[in-house]
Amino acid sequence: MSRGLLLAVIAAISVFSAINLSDAAATCSAIEDNTDYAGNDIAQTTQASASNCCTDCGNTPGCKAFSWEAGTCYLKSQPSNKVSTPGSRAAIVNLPAATCSAILENTDLPGNDIGDPLQLPTVGLCCTFCANTNGCIAYVWVLRNTVGTCLLKSSKGTPSSYQGARAAYLDSSITPPPTPSPPPSGMCGVVERDVDYPFNDIISTQRSNYNDCCADCQATPGCSLYVWGTTDGGTCFLKSKKGDRVSSPGARTADLTVTGPITPLPNVQSAVYGTNPLPTIAYNYISAAQWIDQSIMTAVISQVERFEAANLANNFSHATGPFQVFALESVIDMNVYINVTSQGECATLTAAYGNNFFTYWPQHLYCLVHINSMASSLQMLTASGVAIVYPQNSDPAFVASTVANVATNADCVTACATKRNCAGVEYSSANRNCVLYQPRASTFPDVSAGWVYNPISNVDNAGVQYSQMTLAALPNTYIKESIPGVASLQACASSAKSKSYTLFAFNSATRVCVYYAPTPSPTKALSLVNTPLVAVVLSGTFGADVASGAMAASTAADCYKLCVPSLNLCFASVFDSASNTC
Incomplete structure (x- = not known):
């Protein structure tokens, strides 16, 4: 199986144009303790203290930041990928000041990114770095998880609403395009009271009324729910997905519902990848569908294409580990594999790392593995309508509909199976609600949304x-x-x-x-799942409370091959040597 390079996606890879700061003595920002700007090293020098690194950076063309650790200055081309590292000390070079246009509040300029997002504490520094980067004519700055994030842009692009984002242009004489229309009124589900879902924050907005959070969520790419709290007179915490449910007096929470029809979609299909003696994985999928918003899908693919183009000449895929990237346009949990040659290989990669949902694009050989929170209430269906409990949840954005007054879980599964293009269900016996899930329709006909579970x-x-x-x-x-x-x-x-x-x-x-221990038997033996060719064999058998029924096989080895956990939750086979039954 040919594996691609693993990316924890979230942004484009590029290289900053070199700016030579050596013409004047460099000054730097206050040194931050226990801080590193990972990657982007262009040189190393030896200095006894971090403060001496500033001069070295100023004398090194293209250096804009540094990290110091254990007597070594690591000179950086950009202050990005800021991480906490005990013992490391970091600072940013003070670049020549610049003037930018009036700031467009709550505005993003999607696409046209230059390099990695920079971690800069103020919008003014974002303007300065744009002015000192060749090709930059605009920027977007936003505060994320208390960290200022600056995206430099090679083009003005088309502005769009993005709560909390601040955009501007390098030359104040440039007439900016019209301010984007205000966010649409939101469409959210039933509000949960005194409930919080910690973490997975995209951004926060100040709203005194929790009902206003819904429109903010709808206007924020990647947002699937909000949590409102009384902090600072009322704050909407816009989130990419649900985490663990916790009690939080005074909080208000609601999911963003799908605003447009997801159907019609093709029917659910099932497939098996790999044949014995290779590992075998069973999976399910819907063609022309994806587990990701179209706007985010486009942004992610664009960023991965940039990564490929920048690294194609350097065949380092076997010499490096996963490469992490970031972006403003989406805050999503996803691993992206490139050079994945088939849908089945994508399913295998998904299952191999304990995940369940994937989007595969054969035209580009991209496998997008979606990482969801752990849960045990979601049941995903096969093409034949068999429901299997998955250990991860699905994003609320993929709720297709909710059916009320459903008597049993079996009725809920039947309601999904009858549609033929319903992917999964969640059933609540307490309120008799049946929630049906579907992926989003894709504008790319060869893209498919899949789900797989190897227990x-x-x-x-x-x-x-x-x-x-x-x-x-x-x-x-x-x-x-x-x-x-x-x-x-x-x-x-x-x-x-x-x-x-x-x-x-x-x-x-x-x-x-x-x-x-199994029930003793003189003629029956259990073959517990181990490797494709070698089972763990135990003498004995299980009864009808465990066994699923007879299958056609003439030997214990052939019987064992029929046990595919991802297909039928099988963990063992039983073969009777007296009757040659499986």
Whole structure:
């Protein structure tokens, strides 16, 4: 399998034009302790203190920032990728001041980025860096998670509404285009009271009334919900996705609903990638669909294309690790793999790293793996209408509709399966609501939105090797011993090994470790999933409370090949040597 370079996407890669600051003695900003600007190194010098790095940076063409650690100055082409690093000290070179046009409030200038976003504390510094960067004629500055972020632009582009963003042009004589229209009135779901979903913030806006947060969310790319709090007279925290639900007195929360029809979409399809003896993965997909907004999809693809173009001549894909990039246009959790040759390979990459949702674009060989929060209420469907509980949730933006007064979970699944292009459901027995999920329709006909779940993963830790299956347990009939007060799954595995048990389970909520054994049988044997060719074999069998039914196979090896966990949640096969039944 040919693997592409892993990117934790969120922005374009480029190189700043060199500016020579050596004509005058350089001065720098106040030094920040425990701070580094990762990457973009252009030179190193040796200095006893961080303050001496400023002169070295000023004497180095193209240097605009530095980090100092353990006697070494790391001279940087740009102050980007700011991270906390104990012991490191960093500062920015004071560039010649500049004058820019009047600031356009709540305005973005999408696209046309020059290099990585810069971490600059003020909008004025953003103007200065634009003036000192060849090709820059505009900028956008925004405060993100208390950190000022500056995007330099090679073109004015077309302004659009973006709450909290501040845009301007390098030359004040340039007549700016009209201010963008105000955000549309929002369309949000039922407001949850006294509830917060921490983290995943995109940006915050000041609103005294929580009802005004919805329009801000709708006008912010990547926003799928808001949380309003009383901070500073009322603040909307606009978020890319839900995290864990926590109590927060006074807070107000609502999801942004889909404003346009998602359907019609093609029907759900199922496929299997790989054949024995290679690993086999079953997955599902909808063609001409994607798990990402079209505007964000376009921005991400543009940024990845820039990365490819900048690095095509340098074949470093096997010499470097994941490369992280950032952007203003979207704050999303996603890994992007390039040079992925098939939809099935994309599904395999998704499952290999414990994720469930992907968008694949064969024209560019891009595999976008979406990283969602852990959950256990979402059921995703196969083409035949079989519902499987997934350990991750789906973004509220992909709610297609909600059906009220649905009697049972089975009825909810049937309602989804009947549509043929419904991807998944969430059912609440408390209020009898059935939520149906679909990906977004794509303007690119060859793009597909897929979902995959391989419930079994291998662990090799502290001398104990085992396979684990999430969201699973065997009936109590097969329990041979139960041990309370066990600290962890690893401790449970070690204990099972010491007592010569092959099958075990651990409940993290109750901290109970149990050991299982199959029912003895002189002719039947279990083949537990291990590698494609080698099973873990146990004498015995399971009854109808575990077994799913007979299948056609003439040998134990052929029977074992039919057990594909991602297809049917199978974790073992049983073969009867007397009757040659599987």
